[in-house]
């Protein structure tokens with residue numbers, strides 16, 4: 001029995017028990033995966049709130065006309081309904097299913113489910129975001145560069161877009177294996193300083209194994225609460241980070257806090273948003289924080305001014321200046 005399944009279902013049962021009576025619907029994945037997860041979740045509720053019915057309910061019609069795979073009732077009559085969506089590569093576009101869910105779980109490996117989204121009404125992100133991000137990224141650290149290493153020249157170009165100057169302090173927040181660190185170090189020169197920060201120790205270990213600690217100090221830290229004084233940095237680089245944060249506006253404000261007035265922020269991904277979404281079997285939705293019409297106001301509210309935006313097939317690159 002997987003310890004990870006136990007952890008995730010115990011946490012969900014803990015936050016959902018006070019909401020009983022409720023119906024929990026497990027959607028997505030394949031029918032077997034949804035039914036198995038629902039059974040484990042039902043068993044995780046305390047006897048006082050024990051689910052009386054864990055059923056494969058095929059054909060239960062959801063708000064958007066879709067079908068759910070399983071439902072369990074926690075004490076009748078259910079006044080509330082929570083939808084848990086299991087994300088897996090096995091079935092078509094996840095867009096609608098994910099959008100109507102309050103809990104999204106990466107279930108590509110059913111032995112290693114990871115919570116990727118959880119409505120703040122159900123639990124404060126401080127209770128799950130860091131540990132679940134670490135559970136998601138740690139197993140991916142060792143193979144990260146083998147899978148994505150070809151992108152190094154694109155990272156170097158993105159660093160250039162930030163216009164780092166010799167002597168600058170440059171941060172790479174959510175640095176992962178440190179693919180941007182050598183380019184940042186070359187740009188700020190020996191009088192500058194580069195700091196790579198990430199919450200996942202295995203990612204930082206991989207950066208060290210690749211010698212990228214020669215280019216930067218590596219620190220385990222939460223991007224939402226950086227262990228740095230105000231106005232430390234001239235350049236902040238964040239690749240593939242912001243859409244992983246539970247509150248992007250608050251995350252961008254924290255990046256602004258540690259940046260000096262006039263400093264620059266680079267939000268980068270070596271794949272454009274539409275291409276990346278398609279790769280994950282998703283469709284882009286209008287409410288995503290990196291959509292240009294959302295990002296401008298988000299940045300302004302967080303102390304930045306968006307100066308350029310490019311969402312091409314082969315890269316996402318947005319640059320902002322600290323107000």
Ligand SMILES: C[S@@+](CC[C@H](N)C(=O)[O-])C[C@H]1O[C@@H](n2cnc3c(N)ncnc32)[C@H](O)[C@@H]1O
Nearest residue numbers: 133137174175176198199200203222223239240
């Ligand atoms: C998609 S990866 C990108 C890694 C690297 N920037 C790159 O482009 O190769 C996202 C990284 O953000 C880190 N991360 C996620 N949430 C974080 C948080 N709250 N604080 C710090 N790092 C975080 C993950 O550990 C992971 O290494």
